[in-house]
Amino acid sequence: MKTHMVGKNGPVVSEVGFGAMGISDIYASSARKNDAEGEATIKQALDVGINLINTGDFYGMGHNEMLVGRAIAGRREEVVLSVKFGALRDPKGFWLGHDCRPAAVKNFAAYSLQRLGVDHIDLYQPARVDHDVPIEETVGAIAQLIKEGKVRYLGLSEANPDIIRRAHAIHPVTALEIEYSLATRFIEREILGVCRELGIGIVAYGVLSRGLLSGKVNGKFERGDFRAFTPRFMGDCLQYNLTQVEILADIAESKGCTPAQLAIAWVLAQGDDIVPLIGTSNRKRLEENLGALDLRLSPADLEAIDQAFPEGAFHGDRYPAAAMKAAAG
Helix, strand or coil: CCEEECCCCCCEEECCEEECHHHHCCCCCCCCCCHHHHHHHHHHHHHCCCCEEEEECCCCCCHHHHHHHHHHCCCHHHCEEEEEECEEECCCCCEEEECCCHHHHHHHHHHHHHHHCCCCEEEEEECCCCCCCCHHHHHHHHHHHHHCCCEEEEEEECCCHHHHHHHHHHCCEEEEEEECECCECHHHCCHHHHHHHHCCEEEEECCCCCCHHHCCCCCCCCCCCHHHHCHHHCHHHHHHHHHHHHHHHHHHHHHCCCHHHHHHHHHHCCCCCEEEEEECCCHHHHHHHHHHHHCCCCHHHHHHHHHHCCCCCCCCCCCCHHHHCCCCC
C-alpha cells in the first residue's frame, strides 16, 4: 500500500482510506445486521495497509464510532482516525440540522473520544457548514482542541471556496472531505484549485456515487435506504444514469476490471493529494475494490474516460433537495 502526506503538513496516510458509514447507517434499515462482519472488514483494511479510517458521530447515532473503536482496539498507532461531527438526529434517526457552535464542538468531541476509546482524534471536521455559526467560531473551537492535544489536524467537509479560505485563515486546514467521482465532478470548477493553492488535501467520499458506478444498482432499495429519495436514483434520472453505467462497464471490460475498480482507479489518477474513501460493510467487497490499486490508466485511457463522463454526464442531484442546501457545489 502506497502512502503519502495528506495536505501540506498533514499525517501520512494510505493511498485509499476506509469509509465506515455503511456498516451502521444510511443505506438500509438493516444496516446494523452484522457488526461482526463490519469489525472484521475494518480489521482487514488495517491488515492490508489502509490506515485512514473515516467515521462520524452521527452514523447510527454513535453506533459506528463504538464499532470502529472495537475494531481498532490495540492498534491505535496504525490508524489515522478521521471523525465528522455536527449533524443532529432525533431518536427515530430523522435529520434535524447542524450545530457547530463552539460549545457543541467540544461536547461532540468529548463523546466521540469516549465512544472510540481513544485519547485523541487525528482529523476532525464539521460534517457540514453551519450557516448560523461563523466558520471562524467553529474552527476556533477545533483549534483549541488541537492545542489541548485532543485533536491533531483540522478538516472541513462539503465547504465552498469562501468558507475554505476563511477557515484556513484562522487555522491551517489539512483536508477537505467532499464527494468526488466520475458522476460528481463539481469540485473541479473551483474547489480543487483552491485546495491545491492552499496545500489542503482532498478526502474523496462517494467515489462510486453511492454504488451507482458499481453497476449493481437497479433502483430497488431496502426500506430506510436514503437513495430511494435521491434524484440521481429516481425515475428518468436513474434510467439515464444506468445507460451511462453501461458505458463505464464496457470500458472496464476492455481493461479487464470491474466498473467499481475503474471508477476508483480514475479518482486515484487525479493526483496524490486526493485520497479516495472505499466505503463497504463486508470483506468480499473490500477485496474487490482494492483491485483498483493494481489498475494503471494511461493518458489515453484517462482522456477517453473524461470524454465519456464530463461534468454533468450523470443526471440528478446527489442528495434530496433539503440536504443539497447544506452541501457544497
